[in-house]
Amino acid sequence: MSDPIIPIAAAxxxxxxxxxxxxxxxxxxxxxxxxxxxxxxxxxxxxxxATMHDxxxxxxxxxxxxxxxxxxVDPETIELWSPAFGQRDVAAxxxxxxxxxxxxxxxxxxxxxxxxxxSGGRPLANQLVEIWQANSAGRxxxxxxQHPAPLDPHFTGAGRAITNDxxxxxxxxIKPGPYPWKNHVNAWRPAHIHFSxxxxxxxxxxxxxxxxxxxxxxxxxxxxxxxxxxxxRDRLVGVYDHDLTAPELSTGYxxxxxxxxxxxxxxxxxxxxx
Numbered sequence: 001m002s003d004p005i006i007p008i009a010a011a012x013x014x015x016x017x018x019x020x021x022x023x024x025x026x027x028x029x030x031x032x033x034x035x036x037x038x039x040x041x042x043x044x045x046x047x048x049x050a051t052m053h054d055x056x057x058x059x060x061x062x063x064x065x066x067x068x069x070x071x072x073v074d075p076e077t078i079e080l081w082s083p084a085f086g087q088r089d090v091a092a093x094x095x096x097x098x099x100x101x102x103x104x105x106x107x108x109x110x111x112x113x114x115x116x117x118x119s120g121g122r123p124l125a126n127q128l129v130e131i132w133q134a135n136s137a138g139r140x141x142x143x144x145x146q147h148p149a150p151l152d153p154h155f156t157g158a159g160r161a162i163t164n165d166x167x168x169x170x171x172x173x174i175k176p177g178p179y180p181w182k183n184h185v186n187a188w189r190p191a192h193i194h195f196s197x198x199x200x201x202x203x204x205x206x207x208x209x210x211x212x213x214x215x216x217x218x219x220x221x222x223x224x225x226x227x228x229x230x231x232x233r234d235r236l237v238g239v240y241d242h243d244l245t246a247p248e249l250s251t252g253y254x255x256x257x258x259x260x261x262x263x264x265x266x267x268x269x270x271x272x273x274x
Contacts, residue, residue: 022059022184024220030057031225038228051227058222059183073203090128095161097131097173105155107136107174109250112210112238115167116197119260123167130196131171132158138179138191147180172250178217190217190224197257206267210255211237235265 034055042048053065098105112131116124134140135157137149157176161169176191192209199205211224218224218233227233235258244252257265 024184024186027057027184027187027222028220031222035225035228048228050229050232055222055226057183058226061226090160090162094159095169095171097155097157097159097171099172100156100159101154103154105135105152105174107152107155107177109172110175111170111172111244111246111250111252112193112255113168113170113241113244113252114255114257116163116169117167117256117258119258119264123163123165124259125163125165125167127163127167128160128198129163129169130158130160130198131173131193132196133173133193134176134179134191136174136177138177140179149177149179175212175251178215183222188217188220190215190221195255195257197259199259206259208257208265208267209236210253212253213237213240 034052034057038048038052053061055061093099098109116127116129118124132140135152135155137152139145139147139149139151141151141156155174159171159173161171163169173193176193178188178191181187181189190211192211195208195210197206197208211218224233224236227236238253238255241252241254244254246252259265
């Protein structure tokens with residue numbers, strides 16, 4: 001069996017920030033103060049984005065967001081150097097992350113299904129959707145991820161699918177574990193799955209994350225809380241779907257993605273972390 005194609009992705013967040021001696025209490029206080037400040041600015045009529053590039057509780061956001069104005073590019077030139085795909089290039093097995101190796105991966109088996117929609121609720125068909133994630137122990141297969149959690153020889157943590165005529169995608173995978181990152185002392189990221197949407201060209205690529213309901217780490221996570229409106233954060237949380245849950249096999253979650261308009265899913269700014 002051939003190895004799955006790994007999506008283009010940056011290093012995990014746990015590997016990118018530099019540790020300091022700021023504790024969680026300080027970070028949580030900063031998050032609360034910033035959220036209150038953004039809400040007050042909105043009440044005064046200021047137009048604010050869903051997330052801020054400079055978000056001090058997320059330490060490396062101050063150093064790694066774009067600092068120059070966007071540049072126009074020639075899409076045809078970009079496409080000469082970017083990945084290309086067609087229906088025949090994406091095998092069915094790539095959407096089942098539990099069947100890509102000879103053995104069974106460890107962890108809670110789950111199915112994630114959703115629809116890719118535009119601002120009018122119209123389905124976006126024939127779109128490439130990629131995911132990548134940590135394993136059930138919270139470890140990525142990445143040369144720079146060396147935190148003391150076990151790798152799973154039967155789980156790569158990457159998959160691809162093409163949306164059907166109704167804009168639907170489906171992945172079978174393992175629920176990822178939370179993992180430590182070096183933003184501050186004892187910092188842990190909530191369990192999440194990264195999603196990449198390519199649109200019709202490489203320059204249209206959008207990236208987001210799906211979280212899981214009721215995660216106790218939500219209130220403590222600066223990346224999740226860099227999205228300051230609760231309604232926008234809620235759109236990143238998958239919904240448990242009992243009808244999608246398979247008896248004796250897997251739990252089911254739904255995660256619809258809206259690419260534009262007032263109900264758009266939050267996407268990471270260009271050059272942001274994976």
